[in-house]
Amino acid sequence: MALLMAGAALNAEPPPGSAAVPPSLDGIALALPGAAAVTVPSAPDAWGGARTGIEPTLSDRVVDYRIAATLDPVRHTVTGRQQLTWRNRSKVAVRSIYLHLYMNAFESGDSTFFTEMRLRATGFRSGGLGVREGEWGHIALKSVTQGGSRVPWWFVHPDNGPALDHTVVRFDLPQAVAPGASTTIDTDFVTQLPRVVARAGYFGSFHLVGQWFPKIGVLELPGERGATAPRWNVHEYHLNSEFYADFGNYDVRLTVPKGYTVGATGELQGAPVEKDGMVTHHYVQGDVHDFAWTADNRSAPPLEDTWTGPGSPLVAIRVIYPPEYAASAAPTMKAAKDSLAYFSKTLGPYPYRTLTVVIPPLNASEASGMEYPTFFTADGFGEVRPGTLSQYMLDITTIHEFGHGYFYGILASNEFEEPMLDEGVNQYWEGRLLRERGQLIYATSSKLAAIGVAPRLTDFELSRMAAPRDAPADAPGQNAYDRLQGIGPIYMRTATVLHDLEARIGKDAFEAAFKEYYRRWKFRHPSVADLREALAQASGQRATVEDFFARQMYRAEKVDDRVAEITSVEELPQPGTGEAGGKWIEQGGKALDERIDAQRKQWKKAHPDAKPGMGPFPFRTTVTLRRSGAPVPQTLVVKFADGSSETVRWDMDEKWHRFSWVRPARAVSAELDPQRIHYLDVSKLDDSRTLAADHRPALRWTSDYAALFQLILSLIATV
Template structure:
């Protein structure tokens, strides 16, 4: 039994904490020297940054005149061999890392992400249980299909490097996803060091977008990856610090840019897809092929291998100032119907993102359609390489087809927000998931795409309702009781990371409605220009929006309400009247005398005046007459202060529009006009999709079924979504 299995069994049975984790080279337990603790770690609960980064952070803005796209901090040279029967990988890695700081570095931190899947006591699975989700892919505990990574040896210049597992976020002592290596030779400021690492992977039954099913292998987070050393002035750091977080249940990743030179050896009959460009024809030896991939200016590397792959679909896309991009779609035979739609969606996304943000900077794009029973591998992004959804028997115009289209666009979009902009997904997932989701739906809207809510059968009988993407996001986000700011980190969230997508996209769409569509695009394009191949923070994004739009107060208010805090939006019309000011009973002066007018007399006088007026105005519109009308509208605010518009329409077609903002919880507006009001509506342009309930935004003084019809349509959309979901399971 492998040592990792023994440790897993010990953890499960007795909860024993192993101080040094695996054995150091030579079979003796690694020790923890006193040296190496002089550089702090990022706080365990670090989240949205409030202070903008220094102008020179990460080497400053990339002008395009540099020798490389990014300031390459790390170089990986990896040779790996896959055993597709045992689902294991033997790997050798030469990791060269440059110390960007002005201090000597005596210890480095590496991520061993695969150890999240080695037992039920990892931070990942512990958080899963606390959330009520149990163990993802629960068959693992029954069938022994766990995954892990062993460090078999680590050397620096021929000297052995001791290591110990640490839990920077205060997770269980049994978590082994972060390791500290205490170097025999410190790395001087500006100097580089090389670590020669021998490692072994046991892939898990596919889960959390990594692992195997049958002959299909998605090999992700599979090699020891060095953490990020942040300098003062970068992402809110005030002193030098290591940013190294455990693998949390709902977090993703953060790493330095660098270059990858990777040789992958697999059986001859296996088709391989990977990050980067294939170098020449694979070399055959002893029934195996070695595929050689190289890619610079990325911060991760992933690959797939499957002997059941159909002949790949390959095409080339060119446009918008970038080099031609070779697109490869890998898919199993039973999902051949997915290949062409995936290719088209990728081309459309390349065109849109290159035009609206900036040219795609790489020469390849590889997309994998996972096979049936490998759904855990669907929808995950890596540089120049991602997996999309899967829909057997795909038919155009159905919900399944639209979802494949959207997932492909979404995962491609990550290539910009996660890949090129490279934000910290542990601490600020909003910069990737939220912004990407917003830009995805922006693309769908701009290209006229809507979400069909139908199945193949219903479509054939002519029942195919549609919903806009942003309305779909709105329905899926918590609005009445949102619990977590968008800027919260990925792993301390009461409602999980889902609202980062839905509420994030909705918040950005609402801000777009305030700033203007063109202004928002200019801001995002500038954000990409300034921060590509660097690591922006939420504060950096906020500053670009404020500067480009020229509306700093509005931008900072939105960030204060929804990004750094979380505030419900709930404006409504609480009352609406428009009453005729006809003669009323009482004592009044007539010809210098006080006259007591009874209610009957006042009514008779009003009737006479109306009759005379109607005879004089035979073509008068309803709602007009001899008397003025007093129109009163009271609006109430039960949430955040948002810039609001009230629109009142009158019987003669005239309108009154007023603006309302401020912290006051209610306000009453009045108009005295010779015509009756017929409707009152706040947010007439639909700028506030975060509002708890849009149905209470309007009132009418005549019977109007539009609200009921809209509510019925919303219910129908939800119902049809459930039908489509059930039909595709």
């Protein structure tokens, strides 16, 4: 806090919170605090239009960062000098610009991040590490200038957060930035890293340096993500939100003590330069929207390999790991290469020449499972055996974090307002890769394994089990920070929704539609509406896609169909009168019973090998279906004792329906959704009924839930 006040004084401003913040100099509005999924597609020329591949750069670069930073591994500080060049894409002059100071989320318990943690009585990932004295973090602005003139700055609260939250700052520029013009802002800053608490920080000599520099917000223009006028999209650092920024170029020089292994976003430029016991590593990367790095003097020699595929450059891969997790290095490399191959094949070529994977050391797991462009953190285990939970967790974390390189990195959606476009879609695509691999979750750590109960589920089955289905409170398209049921459903329910939509559309058509989405929106910033339009157009199934998005993306409707009743009764001759030979004859009572018995004996004699449930009289089978949620197209299969079956469709929007057949054999069972298309369904146990009670399915699913319950809770929102 003292450094922040000193920075304010240096710029001739009152200490933060001591005076009202004046209006911005140009009147450009901020994105609304509760902004969420966009319903109107972006304009065709949004973000400079679709990238065709003939442009000189992969993205329409808006920013250019030149940063020189020095790490003090004893004080755990990063001292930096930043030259930020920003281009005004709008048609109006800009006088006030907004930047994120994300590290101030860890400045005190009065930040938006910790206030939300306290009020919601929940932690971050592993339950939230308590920040002890001397372990807080912050970012202090020491000097801010434009063309040599001092820049006044003010902390602002776009989401109406706590007054002492300092994660968003406004710079009031001495010189306006004309439409189409650029300006350069020079900033000296000091970042105090916290003890690793959420995605970043230090533990011992390990430093994961993310969200560490002043980062400009996004000026959205009319036709982009629902904007109708220029607006700054610059939200506070919430407990469960992540990030959103413009594409540009990063030229970063990192100076660390000799003996430290460094990994970072982008490509190393030549050999590191040593001077006076310090070593400077120079990294450059274009067409990205963030930069992160790591430094540790305990790292083992990195594992290195290369990969290439159709349309992709030769990719240099590094896995940086601590000695205690040496067993994880090679499996992590394999999972990374498998991910490169799969995402490149099913979405589009990987466009960068590097990929750096960092396995944090023991006791720094809060830094695991986090993504940045060309750089992500994975998970580490002292022992990794095939077919075990450790193997699954290592693979799933690597695959998931790599996948973010596409959905968060290249597609660059707004993770504050529309997190499903990254977290949810990535969870779904991860499930597709694991499905193609045939990889299951082996819950061998469960105590039930000792007595022979070792459930094995697919990734989609795990997502289904963890997704709220009976009473979903939050639409997947809701923003990241204003959710009754927390962040987990963004991952699990979105993946389940997309699984069901794929089942409706067809695997190949759905993949082709996602390829089109990627082609249109790579190196831009798509909205939920843009995803909807790409899938609707490319699949040729607009009605299905639009209905699904309306019910399950913009809302969260329950799906709950069930077989309410099945009966199968012999159609016996009935008492009454009938005409025979011109006379009316009454038939009933004992005579009718004797006739029925005689027909049965005669039929049985003629059919000695007949199966139970067959006889001389037909059976009337009736199946009643009930619905307690949104309509989905259902398939009902009824099986009969003679081995035959009936398959019918239930496509109507109604609360119940009754099907009936008269057939030679008694029914055995009735089953809804036999192909398991509808994972959103509240319970699969009531999708089928038999005439004779059969408790085996319920017992099996109960065992599976018991064994995986703790596993699910540990997985939700950890990556």
